[in-house]
Amino acid sequence: MTAAVLFENVSRHFGAVKAVDAVDLEIAAGEFFAMLGPSGSGKTTCLRLMAGFEQPTHGHIEIFGETAEGVPPYRRSVNTVFQDYALFPHLSILDNVAYGLMVKGIGKEDRRKAAEDALAMVKLPGYGQRRPGQLSGGQRQRVALARALVNKPKVLLLDEPLGALDLKLREQMQEELKSLQKSLGITFVFVTHDQGEALSMADRIAVFNDGKIQQLGTPEDIYKRPQTRFVADFVGSSNVLSSATCAKLGVAAKAASLRPEAIAIGTSWAEQLSLPGTVTARSFLGATNRISIDCSGEKIIVASPAAMPVPDIGAAVQLAFSRNDLHLMEEA
Amino acid sequence: MSALTTPAAILPNRPGPMGRVSDFLWKHPHVLLAILLGPPVLWLGVIYLGSLFALLLQSFFSIDDFSGLINYEFTLATYRQLLSDANFDIIVRTVTMAATVTLFSALIAFPIAYYAARYAKGKWKAVFYLGIMLPLWSSYLVKIYAWKLILAKEGILTWAFTKLHLLWVLDGWLALPIIGGNSLSVSYTGTFLVFVYVWMPFMILPIQAALERVPGNLIEASSDLGGTPQQTFRHVLFPLALPGIVAGSIFTFSLTLGDYIIPQIVGSSRLFIGQAVYAQQGTAGNIPLAAAFTVVPIVIMGLYLFMAKRMGAFDAL
Known part of the structure; x- marks a missing residue:
């Protein structure tokens, strides 16, 4: 079975800084995969390499068996939920959600319907006519999720999407994300610095530090059998x-x-x-x-x-x- | 123990009158606001708007053709005179010029502003600001006369075209009706070039400010959702930069509508609104008609802003 995302010896250097350093990674289709690490550990750069916002300095990236390096973001069937949501402030919620369908040339009526269905899926039916500025942080997060999912991506990338939410909402969204992933069967790649979040949601976790993967395994593996001092300390101290x-x-x-x-x-x-x-x-x-x-x-x-x-x-x-x-x- | 004495929970008043003034203003912030805003509001409200209003009032009076004295009776005769063929030509000429100048300024300014907002960092940003601001520090008249020399038949532009064996292009352009002429310095094309040059900073800076406020991740989000660079520009970048473009166009449009020096020095002898006002209030002594002419740019700008708002130019603010 082809991997959803494959990294072979991938590096991304910014001048002398090795943000991602010779990473090998294989994410299975349909998997909920978490990339865990402190800030500056290279996890977000890995995500951006998958999205196409960054190109690798060395190495090879495949998405569902197809070479991804050199391919711009708009030609990848990969969608991102951004850390601060990145909703378009000048568009209504409905137009935000329908954006991906609009640029692909899907008819007005079809995309309106698809966008409304997506909004209903994230439990925000009837919010279409509002503006992003009128929604709370949690609601904007759901809109960002709907905007990505309406495109039926092969891989959904989530860049610390729950970081800005308060604890109660975060726990609720963790459960919802998990069940959404189960029902849709889409590969989720989730970046977080919160080890609790990674442990509770992911099928497998890659722990990053200094641009390298320290350990890759199931949550139980990572938690109970840390291979390095860093993993032992970072995951559950x-x-x-x-x-x-x-x-x-x-x-x-x-x-x-x-x-x-x-x-x-x-x-x-x-x-x-x-x-x-x-x-x-x-x-x-x-x-x-x-x-x-x-x-x-x-x-x-x-x-x-x-x-x-x-x-x-x-x-x-x-x-x-x-x-x-x-x-x-x-x-x- | 530290060398510093432990401070009291509530500190005593600062000594002296300044201390009392500070306390008073802290307790009465409205007084502070009144002190800060009073003089400029008086200046704007009474002296500036007041005199503008007095000027507008003049446009409803008329001039006695025999004596040259102003007849202080309410009449629309002056406006009838304003819409006569000769005067209406002036208005059409000026508005067309202002619109063309604004359009081309925006087209030239956008890439410069985009580069400055998105890519210029540190030293290059300073170079950008210096490059934009430097022309504003030198005299307006000197710049225009410099352009007159550049555009003149014996000027550097003709010389450059000759050396490049492209003189036929220049001659072909000057042979065109309306926009051509004997040389660039006495043609509408020359007037247009100088207008674009002189008002360019007023277009670049607002666009740059607007683009700078567009978060980079919106561009990424559009691309991520499948938007090609062209679509991203059309659906995200341009709408978000539009308030800046409109702000810049208010400058270039209104400045061109009112200017009387550039068309006087560079261009054909046909009048623009600014020159008409100058001639009517000075040489001709027809203050009511001069006033009526100044009403034109005000009305046009009012309509322009109204339409811009209706079209949603300020929605992204």
Whole structure:
């Protein structure tokens, strides 16, 4: 089966800056694919390479088996939902949504109907006569989505589309996007710096840093088995234990990652590993308490369920966790 | 402890009269607004608009042909005189010139403004502004006389055409009726070229400002949705730049309508509105007719703005 998007050794350099550096990537058709990373990691440039706004300095890009480098954006069956939506301020919502059909020469009545259907799909029926300036951020986001989807793209690119929304709306849109993707079967490529968003929505995630893919895998893979210190730290802020600490636990490794929520304070069974430490800070996060513990020079974060008692600062505690939760890493 | 003493929660009044003035103006912002706006509003409202209104009033009086004195009775006779063949010709000539100048200014200005807004960065932006503004710093009259020399039969333009063996093109152009003449400096073409040159900055700057406000991602969005560069220009860039083009055209159109120096120095001896006003109020002493002539550009501009608004030129503002 041909890949929806294929990157072979793709680089995009801006002068001396290697925004994207020798990236290999294969996105399957119908997949919900997330590109996760901090700002400046190259994820947005990768998206722009897919859209055609940027051309690769080296390498080869295919979209559904067809060579994409050198092809302008308007000849790609790929549509983008922009970070700040990029709705045309001088056009009505209906004309915005129908824009892609209009430039393709589809008749007025047909495109009006298609645009109204698309607006209904994103739960904004009857908003066609308004102007972008009259809508809220969440509504504009839906219009941007309708404007892209009305063209029935082969690949839909989403550039941090939920970034400007408040938490409640963001969670709701995450679910809607996910179910929309399922029902339409279109390949979604989603750029985000929010690891929670990537984990909850994507079929597979590529974690970017410094223009390179650090790790590519399912959300569970990425979360539970980070391959590098960067991934361990960026996705869910894992603790990374040094080789000295590993040796203390009787484990031979260069480094190991340990999830904050996999650690219990105070109780330990025989089959569990345990570490002594001192509480240095604590903060209440609602569902959990975030407790910082100093284990002979190594700082370890524990996410303790809110129902559990919270030790005082300065208290000596025992940390207990299962050997299975300790994930060994190749690099220090 | 730090060297600085801890400040009180509420600081004491600043000493001196300026402190009291500041406090007073902070509590009464309307007073500040009145101080700032009062003088210019008085200037504009009373002296400027007032005298304009007085001028318009003159156009409803008439002149006594025998004595040359103004007859202060309300009449439309002056307007009847304005619409006589000779005077109406002046109006048509001026409006045609203004429209042509505006159209060509916009055509030339748009690519320059587009480059400046989209591509020029840092040093090149400074070069752009300098290039646009520099001509405005030198005297208007010097520029026009310089153009007269450039366009004259013995001037550099004829010389250049001769050297390029293209004199036949120039001669062919000058042989055309109406727009031709003995030389460029005494033809409508010459007048047109100087108008376009002199008003060009007033067209470039508003278009550049409008284009600069168009977010780059709208261009990308259009392209992403399948719009070719041509379609993107037509459906996104042009409508969003239109308020700037209209603003620029207000300058070039109204400045051309009112100018009397350029057609006097460069061009045929046939009159434009500005020259007619100058002649009527000076040599002829016919203030009512001069006033009626000044009403023409005002009415035309009013109609122009009304139509521009009706056509949606300001929708993107």
